[in-house]
């Protein structure tokens with residue numbers, strides 16, 4: 001059976017790489033096979049060793065040199081070069097014969113979201129068995145305005161990349177219980193969110209409406225966000241069970257015997 005591809009996507013520094021690594025460790029500890037794939041050609045130093053690394057094919061500093069580009073232009077060129085190399089990368093992944101491929105995407109969200117090459121990558125690795133885990137950065141999501149902004153980003157990602165999506169509240173260990181409860185409440189109830197927006201900013205009504213918030217749901221945003229922490233391990237099991245539900249209609253994949 002094709003491996004399940006889980007793309008970790010989110011704004012710069014929201015915890016994608018750390019979670020990719022933490023979730024692999026968690027899956028392995030549960031007896032599942034999972035490999036990690038780094039898709040960021042510009043990653044300077046990763047705190048984990050990815051099993052498959054786009055930097056073995058494309059390195060940002062070389063793209064800058066070879067094409068005479070600055071860092072941003074090189075990122076775009078590298079994203080496009082990825083599409084040319086993905087067949088080969090896919091063959092390497094196939095050699096692992098694994099249950100899960102955990103994919104760490106570039107820090108610049110727009111690179112993965114807006115470049116056509118991402119769709120080529122998703123198709124080549126198997127669109128039918130692919131899903132996005134969108135990370136909400138807690139420092140942004142903890143205010144009503146920041147939460148709506150995160151929701152719009154999530155909706156944009158889902159609109160561009162039409163595969164199932166999970167919403168995660170990343171680094172939840174840095175939030176107080178009160179903040180966590182608020183964010184969870186907003187994700188489950190548009191009226192609560194709208195009311196908090198009004199409390200925060202009396203002009204909210206001129207910018208967004210409850211109907212606007214509800215409309216975001218049609219592109220996949222606005223589902224309950226799952227609180228997760230790579231530091232404490234909270235929520236990792238929830239990612240697994242929700243991903244399983246989406247991938248297989250709730251069926252658990254057979255866990256290999258440990259004896």
Ligand SMILES: Nc1nc2c(ncn2[C@@H]2O[C@H](COP(=O)(O)OP(=O)(O)OP(=O)(O)O)[C@@H](O)[C@H]2O)c(=O)[nH]1
Nearest residue numbers: 011012013014015016017018107171174229230231
């Ligand atoms: N407290 C806490 N810190 C975390 C957690 N996950 C990541 N961090 C920290 O957040 C910072 C950014 O984490 P990364 O995993 O590099 O984030 P990223 O989204 O991969 O970053 P870019 O690839 O640069 O966009 C690091 O200092 C991590 O140690 C978490 O669950 N809890």
Ligand SMILES: [Mg+2]
Nearest residue numbers: 016017104107
């Ligand atoms: Mg990273």
